[in-house]
Amino acid sequence: MEKNKLEIIDRLISKIAIYFVRILFGMIVIGMLFVNSIYLYSDMPDFRLNNGWNYLGIFIGLLMIGTFAFFTDFLRKKCDKKYTNLILLLLYFMGQIGFLLLVPIQMFSDMAEVTKIALSNFTENMEYLQRCSNNLPIALVFNLIFRITTYQVWALKVLNCICNCVTIYFTYRLYENIYGQKNRLVLIWGIAFIPIFLYVNMVYNDIISTMLIVICLYLMTKDENQKWKKCLIPILLFLQFIIRPVGIILIIAAMMYYGLKKKSLKMVLTILIVFCVFNFGYQVLESYMIPKSEEKMEYPVWSYIQMGLNEAEFGFQDGSHATNWTAKDVIDRMVELGPIRLLKLLAKKEYWLWTEGTYQAERYSFGVGTKEQFYYDTFLTQQLYDVEDSDFRNGLDYVMKGQYFCIALLACIDLWGKEMHKHKKDLLLYTIVGIFCFYLIWEIKSRYIFCLYPIFLVMATNGMQKITNKIKLRKDEENGKI
Numbered sequence: 001m002e003k004n005k006l007e008i009i010d011r012l013i014s015k016i017a018i019y020f021v022r023i024l025f026g027m028i029v030i031g032m033l034f035v036n037s038i039y040l041y042s043d044m045p046d047f048r049l050n051n052g053w054n055y056l057g058i059f060i061g062l063l064m065i066g067t068f069a070f071f072t073d074f075l076r077k078k079c080d081k082k083y084t085n086l087i088l089l090l091l092y093f094m095g096q097i098g099f100l101l102l103v104p105i106q107m108f109s110d111m112a113e114v115t116k117i118a119l120s121n122f123t124e125n126m127e128y129l130q131r132c133s134n135n136l137p138i139a140l141v142f143n144l145i146f147r148i149t150t151y152q153v154w155a156l157k158v159l160n161c162i163c164n165c166v167t168i169y170f171t172y173r174l175y176e177n178i179y180g181q182k183n184r185l186v187l188i189w190g191i192a193f194i195p196i197f198l199y200v201n202m203v204y205n206d207i208i209s210t211m212l213i214v215i216c217l218y219l220m221t222k223d224e225n226q227k228w229k230k231c232l233i234p235i236l237l238f239l240q241f242i243i244r245p246v247g248i249i250l251i252i253a254a255m256m257y258y259g260l261k262k263k264s265l266k267m268v269l270t271i272l273i274v275f276c277v278f279n280f281g282y283q284v285l286e287s288y289m290i291p292k293s294e295e296k297m298e299y300p301v302w303s304y305i306q307m308g309l310n311e312a313e314f315g316f317q318d319g320s321h322a323t324n325w326t327a328k329d330v331i332d333r334m335v336e337l338g339p340i341r342l343l344k345l346l347a348k349k350e351y352w353l354w355t356e357g358t359y360q361a362e363r364y365s366f367g368v369g370t371k372e373q374f375y376y377d378t379f380l381t382q383q384l385y386d387v388e389d390s391d392f393r394n395g396l397d398y399v400m401k402g403q404y405f406c407i408a409l410l411a412c413i414d415l416w417g418k419e420m421h422k423h424k425k426d427l428l429l430y431t432i433v434g435i436f437c438f439y440l441i442w443e444i445k446s447r448y449i450f451c452l453y454p455i456f457l458v459m460a461t462n463g464m465q466k467i468t469n470k471i472k473l474r475k476d477e478e479n480g481k482i
Contacts, residue, residue: 010260014422017429022415024436028355028408032058032401037355039446041368041387045316045352053398061402065410068192069464072185085172085187089165092191096161096200100154103201103384104375105367107153110135111204115153118142122289129290130297136286137242138205153203160200163211168196170214171454177221178424179462186461193407194400195358196453198365205243206450212240213250214454217431220254221424230267234274241275242282246448249434251275257427296323305330307443308349311337315349315444349444350436356446357404362393364447407456410463417466428455 036048075084107115113128117139129136142156149155168190175186190196199207216236219229237254241247251271258267302325308315309330334342367373369387383392435449 006260006263013256013260014426014429017426017433018415020433020436021429022412024354024432025408025412025415027351029405029412031351032355032357032405032408035351035355036401037352037357038397039356039358039360039363041363043317044313045356047352053394054401057398057400057402058405059402060399061404061406064192064403065406065464068185068188069468072183072188075184085169085184088187088191089169092168092197093161093165096164096197097158099197100157100161100200102378102380103366104378104381105201105365106373106375107203108367108373111202114139115142115156115203118146119152126291127293127297130293131299133286133290133298134245135205136289137282138208140289141208141243142203156203157200160203160207163207164196164200167207167211167214167454170211170218171457174214174218174221174454175458175461177218177223178428178458179465183461183465185464186457189457189461190454193403193453193457194396195361195450198361199359199450200365202361202364202447206447209240209244209247210451210454212236212243213247213451216240216250216254217427217454220257220427233267234271235278237271238275238278242279244451246435246438246451249438250431253427253430253434256430261423261426299323300325302326302330304443305441306333308439308441309333309337309342309345311341311345314345314352315439315442316352317443317445346440350440353439353444353446353449354436357401358397359447359450359453360445361400361447362397366393407460410460410467411456413463413466414459425459428458431455 032050034050036050036054038046038048040046106112110132113125113132114135116125117129121143122139129139145155145159146152151158168187171190172182172184172187176182216233219233219236222229233254237247237251241251255268255271258264258271299321300323303321303323306325306329307317307320310316310318310320312318337345366384369385371377371381371385374381380392383390387393432452432455435452439448
C-alpha cells in the first residue's frame with residue numbers, strides 16, 4: 001500500500017513538473033518574439049519591444065541550427081572516429097585561449113574581491129568575506145591554484161577553459177544517458193553556444209559550479225554505476241552546493257529522484273548524511289578562516305529576499321543590501337505591495353531572468369567600458385569601450401539571444417510526446433522547477449541560471465532530433481520505403 005502511495009505521489013509530481021516546464025519554455029518562446037529583455041550598463045534590467053535586429057538574430061540562430069545539424073551528419077558519415085570529439089574539444093580549448101589573449105580583461109566586481117583575498121593568502125580584504133561568507137570556498141580554490149602556479153589570474157582563466165570543455169563533454173554524455181543514444185549535435189552546440197565561450201573571462205564560481213552540476217547529473221542518470229561512483233555522487237553534490245549555495249536545489253532534486261524514481265531510501269539517506277557531516281566540517285572551517293567582527297557584517301537571508309522584492313528594478317540588485325533586514329521587514333514589504341503589485345513584480349522578474357538570453361556574458365566577458373579594465377589594448381578591445389552603442393557588443397547580444405530563443409523553441413518540442421527514459425528526464429525538470437521557485441523570492445541576475453545551460457542544450461538537441469526523425473520518416477514514406 002505504501003509503495004502504491006509513493007507511486008501516486010511520483011506520478012503527480014512528474015505531471016506537475018512537466019506541465020510547469022512546458023508552460024515556462026512556451027512563455028519564453030512567445031515572449032521573446034515580442035519583448036526584448038535587456039541589461040543596461042547602469043547595472044539594471046529593462047524591457048524594450050523587439051526591433052528588426054532581434055528578428056535577424058533569431059534568423060541567424062535558426063541558420064546556425066541547420067549548420068550544426070549538417071555538420072553533425074557530415075562528421076557521422078565522413079569522420080566518425082573515436083578521437084573526433086577530442087579534436088573538437090581541443091580546437092575549442094585553443095579558441096578560448098585565443099579569445100583570452102584578444103580580450104585580456106582584469107578582474108572587477110565580486111571576482112576582483114575574491115581574487116584579492118586568495119592572492120593575499122587570506123590576509124587582506126577579509127571584511128569582504130565577513131559580509132559574503134559564501135565566497136570562502138571559491139577563494140580557497142583560487143588560493144590553492146596560486147600556491148601551485150606563478151601565473152596567478154591567467155591560471156584561473158585557463159582553468160575556466162578546461163572546465164568549459166569538461167562541461168560540454170559531460171553534457172554530451174548526459175544526453176546519451178537520458179535518451180539512450182549518442183548525438184554529437186549536443187557537443188557541437190555546446191561548442192558554438194556563444195555565452196559559454198565568452199564566460200572564460202568570468203573568474204568566479206559559475207563555471208566550476210556548472211561543471212560539478214553536469215557531472216552530478218551524468219552520474220545520477222547512468223544506468224550501471226559502480227559503487228565508488230555512487231559514493232562520489234553525494235560528495236560532488238555537496239561540493240557544488242558550497243561553491244554556489246543555490247546548489248541546494250540540485251540536492252533536493254537528487255533526493256526526490258532517488259526516493260521517487262529509484263525507490264532507493266539508502267541513497268537518499270546517504271546524500272543527507274554526507275551533506276550534514278560535510279556541512280558541519282565546513283562550518284568549523286569557515287569559523288576558523290573568517291575572523292570574527294564586533295559588529296554584524298554578514299548580510300542575512302532577508303537582505304537578499306527584500307532585494308528580490310524591490311519594485312523599481314523588479315528583483316535586480318539595487319544596492320540596498322544591509323545587515324539589519326529581518327523577516328518582519330520582508331513581510332511588511334509584501335503587505336505594502338499587496339497581491340496585485342506583488343504578482344506583477346514576480347512576473348516581471350521571472351520573465352526577465354528567463355528571457356534575457358545572454359547570462360550577462362557581454363558584461364562579465366567584456367567589462368563595463370573603461371580602458372583600465374584591460375591588461376593591454378588589442379583591435380578587439382577598441383570595439384568594446386562604448387558599452388551602449390558598440391556595434392560589436394550589440395550585434396553579439398542579438399545573436400546570443402537568437403541562439404537562446406532557438407534552444408527554448410527546440411526544448412519546447414522536446415517536452416511534448418512520449419519518452420522512453422522519462423524518469424531520468426524528471427531529474428532535469430525537478431532542477432529547473434526548483435531554480436524557478438527559488439528566484440521567485442531571491443534577488444536576480446541573468447547569470448544566476450547559467451548553471452542550467454547543459455540541461456537546456458540536452459533538451460534542445462533532442463527537440464532537433466525529433467524534427468530530424470520526422471523529416472526522415474516523411475522522406476522514407478515518399479520514397480516508398482515504408
